[in-house]
Amino acid sequence: MSAEAIESSFGRRTSRAPGPRRIGRPSVNIHTLRGIAGIAAFVAVWQLGATFHVWVLAKVPTPVDVATAAWRLLHDPRYYIDWLISFKRVFLGFIIAQLLGIPLGLFMGWKTAFRELTFPVLEVLRPIPPLAWVPLSILFWPTPESSIIFVLFLGAFFTVLINTVAGVRAIDERYIRAAVSLGATPATVFRRIILPGALPSIGTGMAVGIGITWEVLVAAEIIAGRNGLGYMTWEAYVAGAIPTIIVGMISIGIAGYLSSMLVRAIVARSMPWTRRA
Amino acid sequence: MANAVSPPQARSVAGAISLRGVGKVYDPDGLATVAVDDWTLEIANGEFVVVVGPSGCGKTTLLNGIAGFDPITRGEIVLDGETIASPSRSKRPGSDRIVVFQNGSLFPWKTVVDNVAYGPVVQRRMSRGQALQEARTLLERVGLGDVADAYPRKLSSGVQRRVEMMRALINDPKVLLLDEPFRALDAIARSVMHDELLKLYDATKKTVFFITHDLDEAIFLADRVVVSTSRPARVKRVLPIDLPRPRTHLIIASPEFLALKRQIADAVHEEAEKAFRLGEPELA
Numbered sequence: 001m002s003a004e005a006i007e008s009s010f011g012r013r014t015s016r017a018p019g020p021r022r023i024g025r026p027s028v029n030i031h032t033l034r035g036i037a038g039i040a041a042f043v044a045v046w047q048l049g050a051t052f053h054v055w056v057l058a059k060v061p062t063p064v065d066v067a068t069a070a071w072r073l074l075h076d077p078r079y080y081i082d083w084l085i086s087f088k089r090v091f092l093g094f095i096i097a098q099l100l101g102i103p104l105g106l107f108m109g110w111k112t113a114f115r116e117l118t119f120p121v122l123e124v125l126r127p128i129p130p131l132a133w134v135p136l137s138i139l140f141w142p143t144p145e146s147s148i149i150f151v152l153f154l155g156a157f158f159t160v161l162i163n164t165v166a167g168v169r170a171i172d173e174r175y176i177r178a179a180v181s182l183g184a185t186p187a188t189v190f191r192r193i194i195l196p197g198a199l200p201s202i203g204t205g206m207a208v209g210i211g212i213t214w215e216v217l218v219a220a221e222i223i224a225g226r227n228g229l230g231y232m233t234w235e236a237y238v239a240g241a242i243p244t245i246i247v248g249m250i251s252i253g254i255a256g257y258l259s260s261m262l263v264r265a266i267v268a269r270s271m272p273w274t275r276r277a
Numbered sequence: 278m279a280n281a282v283s284p285p286q287a288r289s290v291a292g293a294i295s296l297r298g299v300g301k302v303y304d305p306d307g308l309a310t311v312a313v314d315d316w317t318l319e320i321a322n323g324e325f326v327v328v329v330g331p332s333g334c335g336k337t338t339l340l341n342g343i344a345g346f347d348p349i350t351r352g353e354i355v356l357d358g359e360t361i362a363s364p365s366r367s368k369r370p371g372s373d374r375i376v377v378f379q380n381g382s383l384f385p386w387k388t389v390v391d392n393v394a395y396g397p398v399v400q401r402r403m404s405r406g407q408a409l410q411e412a413r414t415l416l417e418r419v420g421l422g423d424v425a426d427a428y429p430r431k432l433s434s435g436v437q438r439r440v441e442m443m444r445a446l447i448n449d450p451k452v453l454l455l456d457e458p459f460r461a462l463d464a465i466a467r468s469v470m471h472d473e474l475l476k477l478y479d480a481t482k483k484t485v486f487f488i489t490h491d492l493d494e495a496i497f498l499a500d501r502v503v504v505s506t507s508r509p510a511r512v513k514r515v516l517p518i519d520l521p522r523p524r525t526h527l528i529i530a531s532p533e534f535l536a537l538k539r540q541i542a543d544a545v546h547e548e549a550e551k552a553f554r555l556g557e558p559e560l561a
Contacts (some may be wrong), residue, residue, distance in 0.1 A: 019474070177346055178382035182448065183372040183400035196386040273386045273428040 018026035061243045066250075079232070086221070086228040086255065089145075090213045093152025097209065101160035103204060108161075109168025110194055122161065130216045131153040134223050144224040155211035155216035160202065167201025168194055175232060205266035210263045214256035229255060291357040292451035292484035294320040294343065298352035298364075300509075301338050314509035315352070322357075323482040327495040329541065330505030330513075336488045338552040339510060341455050343486060345370035356451065372396055375445040379460050381437050382540040384427040389440050390416060390425040396448040398492055406414040415447055416440075419477075435466040439473060446481065455487040459494070468526050471497055492545065493529055496520075496537050504544040507552035514544045 001240040047064070049057030061069075073079040078122065130151045137147040140219030179193045221230030268275065301313040308414050312335040320326050328336050343354055353363040361368040369377075375396075380525040381394050392414035397403040403411065416425050421439060429437050438458055445453055459467045475498065478485060489495055495502045496518055504514040518537060520528055528534050 143326070159479070172382075174378050174380065174382040174386060177344075177370070177376065178378065178384075179395070179399070180370045181344060181347075181372070181376045182396040182444070184395075185399070188399050192395075196384070198284075199386070273388075273430065 003103065005163075017123055019239035024270070028236040061246065065126055065243045066246045069241070070247045070250075073247055078227075080230045082227055082229050083251070083255065086217060086230065086252075087259075089148055089228065090113060090210070090217055090255075090259065093149045094210055094213045096149070096207065097153045097213075099158045101205075102164050103141055105161045105164025105202075106168055106190070106198060108175045109165045109198065110190060115165070122158070126158045126162070129220050131223075132214075134203060134220065138224060140202055144226070148220045149217035151212050151217055151220045156206075158162075159209040159212055163201045163205025163208075167198030167205075170201065171197035203271065206263050206267055207260060210259045214252060218252060234274050285328060288515055293322040293324060293357055294484065294486065295355040296320070296339075296343075296352070296451060297355065298338065299342060299354060300351035301335070301347070302350045311509040313342075313349075314507075314511055316510060316512060317352075318503060318512055318515070320484060320486065323484055325478060325485045325487065325498060325500045326503060327337050327487040327489060327501075327546055328503045328505050329488075329490055329492060329495045330510060331552040332490055333546070334505055334507045334548070334552065335510030336505055337456055339505075340376070340456050340486065340488055343452070344374055344454050346376075346458060348358035372448040373450055374398060374454055375448060375450045376454045376456060377438070377441050377445055377458045379457045381429075381441055381458075381461070382435065383437055383444070385428065385430055388426050388428055389421070389432070391532045392429065392440060393444045393447055394434045400448070411487075412443075412447060415443055419443060425451065433466070434462050435470055438462070438470060442474070442477060446477065446483075450483065452484045452486060453506050457489050458487075467491075467494070472526060474498065475522070475524060490545075492538055496531060496534060496541065497524060497526075502537075502541055504541060504548070507548040507555070513548060514541075516541060 043063050046057065046060070047062055048054070048062050050062040104118075108118055118223050133151055133154055134147070137150045138144070141147040141150055175197060176189055177188050184192065217228070218230035220231060221228040222234045225231040229248055229251050233245055235251070236242075236244035236248055288298065296316055296318045299313060300311070303310040303455055308464065312481075316339060318326070328339070330336050337345065342349040343356075345362065345368055348364070348367040349362050350364055352359050355361065358364060361367075361374075383389075384395070387395065390409055392411045393416060394405070394408035397408040397411065398405050402408075413422070413425055416422050419439070421436070421443065424432055424436060424440070429440065432440070441458075459470050462470060473492065478498075482496040485498075487495075487498060499518045502516045502518060503512055504516070506513045516537065520531075520537075521534060
């Protein structure tokens with residue numbers, strides 16, 4: 001192959017086009033503007049519906065009421081503590097789920113006998129919603145805090161486990177054979193082929209898992225908590241402070257969005273080969 | 278000129294393979310499928326042997342036997358006097374006989390230079406730093422220096438195959454096992470790859486065991502073309518290819534080339550028809 005041919009086959013990637021999928025570095029462009037326009041339209045419809053008592057929106061506070069409540073909360077240090085506490089719980093549960101789920105999933109995907117042994121048990125446990133675990137976990141864990149973390153852990157655990165197993169099983173036999181042919185031992189194959197080969201699928205599991213963890217949070221905090229964004233929302237309901245309920249809901253939404261962004265950025269960073277340049 | 282022993286630049290000069298009555302029966306559900314039956318061939322050190330035959334006839338099964346991926350069920354395979362495969366013994370796959378696969382098997386999560394350095398690192402022959410240095414030098418020598426830090430996915434299939442060949446050659450294997458390595462390439466890229474492969478072959482004189490069903494490819498590359506029968510695979514015909522080396526792509530239109538092609542096409546066609554009539558599903 002001539003040097004020219006190499007050049008031409010390689011030339012495509014030397015100019016690094018500014019990819020539209022840069023995570024964590026937003027710039028003001030048409031994509032961002034569309035997003036802002038969407039939010040503005042949503043708020044406008046809400047404001048109009050609430051002002052003119054349209055259908056279900058009749059009893060919903062207006063965005064202005066909610067903004068007023070938010071403004072008050074932004075001056076309340078407890079609000080920030082709720083954020084911190086919820087973030088801490090979510091990430092603690094999420095990280096424990098990764099630490100247990102990923103190695104277990106890798107091993108289940110790799111060793112057929114182990115998979116056949118463990119899979120049925122896990123398949124029965126998996127469909128049980130994390131909330132159904134709450135009563136039992138309150139009984140068995142020593143503190144309310146540990147039972148909240150446990151329920152959050154369950155939310156993320158099965159997702160990452162299933163994705164890890166699927167990721168390992170989807171690895172092309174060719175890679176394993178190539179590695180063995182090049183002199184890799186089974187342990188090396190596990191560390192250098194199975195793990196990176198399953199990483200894209202593990203990443204998907206993590207991105208989905210962090211979302212589920214936030215979904216579970218509110219219920220966990222309502223049942224067993226004394227603080228956090230979920231509890232704050234519930235407390236506002238009990239107190240009849242409807243605008244505050246909505247602030248709580250939006251806070252959870254934003255927190256979940258930020259967490260997924262963070263997880264996706266970490267995942268993308270750990271897999272530079274999947275980046276489209 | 279076939280089997281010409283040129284001064285080897287490679288460190289290892291070994292690589293003679295004897296296939297003695299090799300057979301493989303698949304029997305996963307109690308229904309025996311004979312994939313390979315009594316396959317016998319002596320391959321000299323440094324020889325380029327190409328096996329042609331209908332798709333799914335058991336050629337890959339044979340290659341897997343030599344590579345050590347899959348045990349054989351009869352006969353034996355001997356590499357430089359050592360039995361590497363028999364029904365009772367199956368030497369682990371290793372870097373003495375490296376496989377380059379049909380669809381390419383560069384690790385997508387490693388850059389080109391990391392891929393090439395993989396063998397020396399996992400065999401603990403060199404430190405990672407040394408291996409990377411050596412890989413980079415090798416890539417530069419064959420004109421692939423520019424792509425050393427790219428991920429494989431960003432490269433054309435042709436460049437990927439060249440890198441994969443380097444990943445094999447850096448280990449100084451005794452034998453290169455190539456399983457339709459250029460199948461996914463278009464005809465033009467393929468002919469460029471053929472020139473490239475022959476250059477490498479002329480420089481290293483490794484023993485090459487190459488599988489294909491492309492007759493032009495077989496004749497262009499080989500010292501000997503072996504026509505394998507449709508399943509069960511047996512040696513149907515062995516044709517020495519006396520075209521002088523170094524060869525260029527121009528020879529594929531020469532009368533000598535066409536005469537050889539006629540003979541091989543005849544033998545292969547007969548087998549392909551037989552396979553077609555039987556209509557059995559292909560084996561891997």
